Amino acid sequence: MSSLTTISSGAMEESQEVEELVDTRLSLVIGAASRPPPTVLALLPATSPENEAAARRKRKGQENGAGGVAATSRQHSKRAKTVHDSSDVDDDDDDGGDAARSDGTRKKLRLTVEQAALLEESFRAHNVLSHGEKHDLARQLGLKPRQVEVWFQNRRARTKLKQTELDCELLRRWCERLSDDNARLRRELAETLSSSPAFLSRLTMANDKAVCSSCNKLTSARMPA
DNA sequence: TGTGTCAAGGAGCCGC
């Protein structure tokens, strides 16, 4: 008798390794029960334009050395714009907000409870402001439009950070669960195989595989071309 | 005094 128990081709079309079959097929069954939450799935591609842009920036930053950013004509034009931006706040002269002090240091603006509450409320309504909304809100709050804009930008960043933390946690739990399931199924399979040779034959037959009689492992039944 | 939080500055990207 050969060391390989050859089994004829079965009905299954797939020609994956049986071990793969055990790993993936069974995991998929588990997967159906322990699928990652939608938010995590949405996160998985990790190739959103934003992420890619960030990665590009990071790479570029590294190329230019930590912190040292090459001065390009683009930067110069942007700098000019930024200067304009901070003064775009045409309206609302200095209300003490972020005004620089005479010694060059800047005074930190602390929003009042009322201001923060109103900002939160409008953020919940919609997290991006139109030009008009920004100015209206600024007038209501007695702040500069630029300050309202900055608050929304920072608020969006905080929201995103929170969501990322949440997704990481969900992903971590999902991985743990998959590992547990995988280990359990491996145990169950080993038990089944050792207690039921007939089952093993059916399994291998279905996948055109053979069982090595010495090590009991599954291998391809086909001869190399 | 060390640390966390948060408003603001600045660079770079993208869409119009």
Place this chain on the structure above:
DNA sequence: GCGGCTCCTTGACACA
């Protein structure tokens, strides 16, 4: 080319 966005960083401030 401009405006608005994100990301990263900085600096002021509160608090243990």
